[in-house]
Amino acid sequence: MKAVHFGAGNIGRGFIGALLFEAGYETTFLDVNDKLIQAINDQKQYHVALATDEKEETLVQNVSGINSASDTDAAIRAISEADLVTTAVGPNILQHIAKLLAEGLRKRYESNQQPLNIIACENMIGGSSALKEHVFTYLERAEQTVFSELYGFPDAAVDRIVPNQTHEDMLRVTVEPYFEWVVETADLKGGQPPIPGIKYVDELRPYIERKLFTVNTGHAAAAYLGYLKGYSTINEALQVKSIRAMLQGALKESGEALIRTYSFDRDEHAAYIERIIQRFENPHISDDVTRVARGPIRKLGPNDRLIRPAKLYTEATGEPAGQLAYIISAALKYNYPNDPEAMELQEQIKQHGYQKTLETIAELPASHPLTSAILNYLPA
Ligand SMILES: NC(=O)C1=CN([C@@H]2O[C@H](COP(=O)(O)OP(=O)(O)OC[C@H]3O[C@@H](n4cnc5c(N)ncnc54)[C@H](O)[C@@H]3O)[C@@H](O)[C@H]2O)C=CC1
Numbered sequence: 001m002k003a004v005h006f007g008a009g010n011i012g013r014g015f016i017g018a019l020l021f022e023a024g025y026e027t028t029f030l031d032v033n034d035k036l037i038q039a040i041n042d043q044k045q046y047h048v049a050l051a052t053d054e055k056e057e058t059l060v061q062n063v064s065g066i067n068s069a070s071d072t073d074a075a076i077r078a079i080s081e082a083d084l085v086t087t088a089v090g091p092n093i094l095q096h097i098a099k100l101l102a103e104g105l106r107k108r109y110e111s112n113q114q115p116l117n118i119i120a121c122e123n124m125i126g127g128s129s130a131l132k133e134h135v136f137t138y139l140e141r142a143e144q145t146v147f148s149e150l151y152g153f154p155d156a157a158v159d160r161i162v163p164n165q166t167h168e169d170m171l172r173v174t175v176e177p178y179f180e181w182v183v184e185t186a187d188l189k190g191g192q193p194p195i196p197g198i199k200y201v202d203e204l205r206p207y208i209e210r211k212l213f214t215v216n217t218g219h220a221a222a223a224y225l226g227y228l229k230g231y232s233t234i235n236e237a238l239q240v241k242s243i244r245a246m247l248q249g250a251l252k253e254s255g256e257a258l259i260r261t262y263s264f265d266r267d268e269h270a271a272y273i274e275r276i277i278q279r280f281e282n283p284h285i286s287d288d289v290t291r292v293a294r295g296p297i298r299k300l301g302p303n304d305r306l307i308r309p310a311k312l313y314t315e316a317t318g319e320p321a322g323q324l325a326y327i328i329s330a331a332l333k334y335n336y337p338n339d340p341e342a343m344e345l346q347e348q349i350k351q352h353g354y355q356k357t358l359e360t361i362a363e364l365p366a367s368h369p370l371t372s373a374i375l376n377y378l379p380a
């Protein structure tokens with residue numbers, strides 16, 4: 001079985017690539033980082049180590065790479081011959097891989113009419129659906145009709161903390177032992193890809209929202225609050241009582257929103273939150289606050305980890321989500337100079353002020369009770 005995976009980064013190698021190998025796939029990584037692709041083709045294997053006392057390792061084999069920026073023909077051929085396509089490139093990059101993917105599907109259709117699934121493994125709601133929309137902008141109407149029948153874009157949720165890697169061997173990845181890869185069955189074509197690590201579900205929404213609004217909300221809270229107080233890593237930030245209390249308060253609010261929306265069991269959800277905070281505290285992982293905080297404009301989007309749970313809470317309880325509002329105000333202050341989105345955010349705030357910026361990037365109108373709760377924590 002052949003898989004093509006876009007994005008040979010932390011999640012690509014450390015999570016999806018490892019699970020594809022264990023399931024028996026031969027994986028071709030497509031990436032625009034030439035050094036990474038060369039290393040994959042030189043070594044033809046890499047190690048994934050678990051962040052545990054025992055540091056258990058898996059040797060991932062049957063891998064190769066293609067520079068999808070410079071060798072588009074080879075990339076298109078690989079897609080045309082694949083049994084599965086996956087991505088872990090970042091939500092904002094999906095639009096940039098769409099043209100190549102469309103050309104790969106077109107070439108594939110010329111030579112065989114076998115079904116194919118394309119699974120976006122990104123931190124976003126509806127990642128594969130969004131990728132499908134981008135891909136379809138490059139197709140003729142008739143192609144869209146046929147490809148809709150043949151090619152599935154099942155949405156997915158992925159959960160595994162993979163921090164920035166600092167090994168001498170650029171392919172080696174250290175990952176937390178926990179992982180969850182959930183795929184919605186509705187848009188699968190030609191049966192379920194035989195990957196033991198995947199959990200197939202009829203309805204993804206509760207899974208992805210529970211994950212995004214607990215793991216990612218909590219992590220973002222530690223990152224933005226930690227950055228504001230001058231800490232470099234998530235572990236350092238979590239040792240500060242006030243940050244920890246704020247994070248727990250934020251997860252209580254997002255938890256309330258989730259429980260009311262999806263009828264989750266209250267005690268089970270409390271235990272889920274505790275397990276996640278323990279994952280953040282893994283002593284074998286050093287995770288930079290700037291990695292977890294990266295892309296603040298995306299993270300302040302209307303459906304992302306801060307604004308959506310805060311809105312859901314406010315609408316469900318009639319009270320503004322005070323803890324989340326404080327974390328949103330910290331995110332609005334995020335000014336890490338090496339993060340282009342942080343710089344763009346600060347520029348928008350400088351030009352238009354906090355309220356207008358919130359209206360633009362978070363789609364929060366001035367009249368929403370959450371808006372005034374956030375603005376209360378910010379300079380006028
Ligand atoms: N690192 C983590 O713990 C987790 C990350 N995710 C999600 O996985 C996705 C990837 O994250 P990471 O692996 O951490 O990022 P990363 O930065 O380590 O990897 C992204 C890779 O995509 C490549 N890339 C960029 N543009 C490309 C293009 N046009 N074509 C092909 N490849 C391209 C980059 O060169 C890089 O190797 C993101 O959506 C993230 O939210 C989800 C769960 C956990």
Ligand SMILES: O=P(O)(O)OC[C@H]1O[C@](O)(CO)[C@@H](O)[C@@H]1O
Pocket residue numbers: 123158159160161162215216217219220291292293294295
């Ligand atoms: O990958 P993103 O969406 O930029 O956000 C970083 C977050 O994603 C993770 O990498 C994995 O869920 C978390 O460690 C962190 O909360």
